Amino acid sequence: MDAIIGHEGARRALRGLAAMDEPPHALLLAGPARTGRTLLALELACLLNCERETLDERPCGECRACRLIGERAHPDVLHLAPGDAFCRGGGGHQPHPGSRDIRICQVRGLIESVSRYPFEGRCRVIVIEPAERMGLEAANTLLKTLEEPPPATVLALVSAAPEALLETIRSRCRLLPVPLVPDETIAAGLRARGFPAEVAERAAVESRRRPAEALAFAEQPDLMDDRGRLLERCAVIASGSAAGRMAYAGDLAERWRRDREPVLAEIDCWETFWEARLREDAEAPGERAREALAALRAVAAARRDLEAQVVARLAIELMLLRFPVTLAAAEGHDPAADGSEPAP
Numbered sequence: 185m186d187a188i189i190g191h192e193g194a195r196r197a198l199r200g201l202a203a204m205d206e207p208p209h210a211l212l213l214a215g216p217a218r219t220g221r222t223l224l225a226l227e228l229a230c231l232l233n234c235e236r237e238t239l240d241e242r243p244c245g246e247c248r249a250c251r252l253i254g255e256r257a258h259p260d261v262l263h264l265a266p267g268d269a270f271c272r273g274g275g276g277h278q279p280h281p282g283s284r285d286i287r288i289c290q291v292r293g294l295i296e297s298v299s300r301y302p303f304e305g306r307c308r309v310i311v312i313e314p315a316e317r318m319g320l321e322a323a324n325t326l327l328k329t330l331e332e333p334p335p336a337t338v339l340a341l342v343s344a345a346p347e348a349l350l351e352t353i354r355s356r357c358r359l360l361p362v363p364l365v366p367d368e369t370i371a372a373g374l375r376a377r378g379f380p381a382e383v384a385e386r387a388a389v390e391s392r393r394r395p396a397e398a399l400a401f402a403e404q405p406d407l408m409d410d411r412g413r414l415l416e417r418c419a420v421i422a423s424g425s426a427a428g429r430m431a432y433a434g435d436l437a438e439r440w441r442r443d444r445e446p447v448l449a450e451i452d453c454w455e456t457f458w459e460a461r462l463r464e465d466a467e468a469p470g471e472r473a474r475e476a477l478a479a480l481r482a483v484a485a486a487r488r489d490l491e492a493q494v495v496a497r498l499a500i501e502l503m504l505l506r507f508p509v510t511l512a513a514a515e516g517h518d519p520a521a522d523g524s525e526p527a528p
């Protein structure tokens with residue numbers, strides 16, 4: 185299975201874990217979304233379950249175990265995510281397929297199926313993603329499992345906000361950092377998958393070092409145009425009035441209630457926007473560069489807050505309030521032309 189782009193170091197570390205007589209019971213794959221964290225967890229599952237004799241030959245990508253894991257259909261590789269997976273329901277329990285949290289009923293259901301069903305491979309791998317979406321009760325229930333781990337089972341916690349996990353859980357996990365991937369590595373990976381060089385380069389840059397994002401862009405270049413439009417909108421809002429910013433915060437918070445992913449994508453856009461500004465100013469660092477840095481920190485804080493379930497509107501407003509207010513004059517930008525509120 186070579187779906188992974190980059191992450192040489194993490195893959196070496198996984199190989200090291202697979203070579204151990206007893207791999208760690210719990211692993212924390214910590215890093216930004218869309219970087220390949222889940223694929224790395226699945227690669228560990230392949231390394232542990234591939235039918236080839238020696239570790240050097242694993243994962244082969246061809247045996248039954250490798251194929252089923254690649255298709256996400258292996259009976260010993262379980263995936264716990266927000267929604268109602270493993271929830272047993274019944275007894276007046278309301279169904280919750282659209283839930284955004286990992287609930288205690290799911291963790292209980294998971295533990296029950298793990299204890300009830302024997303496994304067919306050598307090692308069971310349970311991917312929990314995003315791990316920070318476990319509420320306190322769910323997390324405490326999982327903790328009991330970590331204290332007395334079932335045999336031949338690896339829990340792979342995937343999280344972009346590891347600091348939002350219970351310290352008692354974090355301390356029981358082997359940490360595997362999953363970093364961003366350099367542009368050149370992503371572009372090479374996309375070219376190797378048959379994408380034209382031009383598309384590969386652009387997708388790599390636009391993805392901001394997130395391989396899964398780059399792959400989606402390469403497959404659907406329209407998405408990059410959408411992103412271009414979002415970036416233009418960021419420029420308009422950044423140079424607009426305070427009232428315009430607050431109206432935008434309200435709009436974003438409202439959309440967050442309905443669907444989180446597009447809002448996180450928009451937060452990502454803000455990061456790109458300020459990164460670009462920082463690059464422009466890199467040659468003559470001054471006030472503007474300092475402002476861009478502060479803005480980048482504000483974006484990171486907002487993303488952390490949103491992922492840790494802080495009240496969305498508050499998190500977004502705080503971010504916008506921390507953006508510099510002096511852009512309009514400096515830009516000579518005419519926000520009115522874009523239909524937003526004019527700068528004061």
Ligand SMILES: [Zn+2]
Binds near residue numbers: 244245247248249
């Ligand atoms: Zn195999």
Ligand SMILES: [Zn+2]
Binds near residue numbers: 278
């Ligand atoms: Zn339930």
